[in-house]
Amino acid sequence: MTLSLDLQQLMRKHYPRLAKSYGLSGDMHRAAWAIMHCRTRELGGHVNSCPHGHFHQVAYNSCSHRCCPKCGWLPREKWLDGWRNRLLPVPHHHLIFTIPHSLNPLWRYNKRAFADVLFQAASQTLMQLLGSQDYLGARPGILAALHTWNQKLDVHVHLHVLVSAGGLTEDGTWVAAKKKCLLPRKVVMTKFRGKFKALLREMVVAGKIQLPPGWTRNQFYALLYKLSDPWNVKVFDAYAGGASVVTYLARYLRGGPIGNSRLLEERDGQVVFRYRLSELEGGDGKRQAVTRLPTDTFLLRWLEHVPPRRYQCVRGFGLYSGNQHSGLVQAHQALGGCYDPGSEEPKTWQEVCDAAGMDQACRCPECGALLVSHHSFHPGRSPPSSAFVTRTL
Structure with missing residues (x-):
């Protein structure tokens, strides 16, 4: 039995053998290497010290891979x-666009292009419907996050989307959503299915998506023709503010398919971990159960969800798009607020930890002063001895 199991332990123990036995992509190799060496001397580091000389701490660098838990x-x-x-001070709706599992082989062989199609189909569906006078007649703010797994790490490609319950008209006025449900689910589903x-x-x-081995063009067309049943598109009621849903979307920005807190142990060649019960299993979104997978199967499933290198898994559209013509500043003004994108300055790690109440990570345990980072050392090197000289920095 392995107590306090984490993904780094599993990778270090099993990945070298796994890499020799299976044909893995470059993205998978990079992810595994990063996680195996995260916060070790192989990545170098720095020293965090109290500015008054009370405390010194060696901190090895993080791998910064988006899938590292x-x-x-x-x-x-x-x-x-x-x-x-940036978020507009209005209610926001949460929508989920799910792709039929019969298309999973296409995703496996064309992850970047397939995900692009999903982002385009969902965003175009919402922009066109909400731009119509039948529903809103304005441009909304849309924030979408790609998610490719379920709680058991099976392939489950879907998109979580945050949509403002209102939008900006061409004359610069704000229009609130006309209906509580934002859009009829069946209309959204039908349009999304057709666009996708x-x-x-x-x-x-165009040759931008390659068919999996054994697939013919005619088989692909026949599959598309069969996919006429209702697709799984969920439209939830509006949240009073979008902050809670943005926090939910942030889970998919970093951390990968499973967190270390869900890993329980490795026993008899299997990984035991917690998962949340789905609706089909009688779950309510909170109830958890325990399952197990052979270690190789667990790691291969995890590696399958490593996104393409530098792929943007969270994207904004409409008022939340990243270009200067998005209209976000004008939308804030129309709502009586003020937003200046030029005034945004990224916080330091000390400021972020301090704001989150993590004093033990960013402050001196003796005097409470914010720690200062200094004396960076290169990968593979030991920390410089001069870094521990007690002095005022």
Whole structure:
């Protein structure tokens, strides 16, 4: 039995053998290497010290890989801090667009292009419907996050989307959503299904999406034709503010498919971990159960969800798009607020930890002063001895 199990332990123990036995992608190798060496001397580090010389601490660098469960907290908090300021002070709806599992082989062989199609189909569906006078007649703020797994690490490709319950008209006025449900679910589902299938067909014809081995073009067209049943699109009631849903989306920004807190032990060649029961299993979103997978299966499932390198898994559209013409400043003004994107300054790690109440990580245990980082050392090197000389920095 292995107590206090974490993903780094599993990778260090089993990945070298796994890499020789299976054909893994470069993205998978990079993710595994980063996690195996996270916060070790192989990545170098620095020294955190009290400015008054009371305390010194060696801190090895984090790997900063988006799938690492050890070092995802700080980037998430910085991202959330920025979005708390940008978010419009109006109710927001949470929508989920799910892809039929029969298309999973296409995703496996074309992760980047397939995800692009999903982002385009969902955003175009919402922008066009909400831009229509039948529903809103304005431009909303849309924030979407890609998610490719379920609680048991099976492939489950879907998109979580945050949509403002209102939008900005062409004359610069704010219009609130006309209906409590924002959009009829069946209308959203039908339009999304049509757009996704059309965009996917165009990508295959253009050669931007390769068919999996054994698939023919005719088989692909036949599959698309069969996918006429209602797709799984959920439209939830509005939240009073979008902050809670943005916090939910932030889970998919960093940290990977499973956190270390869910790993229980490795026993008899299997990994035991907690998972949240789905609706089909009688779950309510909170109830948990315990399951186990063979160690190789667990790690291969985890590696399958490593996103393409530098792929943007969280994207904004409409008022929340990243360009200067998004209209976000104008929308804040129309709502009686003020937003200046030029005034945003990223917080230091000390400021982020301090704001989160993590005094033990960023303050001197003796005098309470914020720690100062200094004396960086290169990967593979030991910390410089001069870093521990008691002095005022």
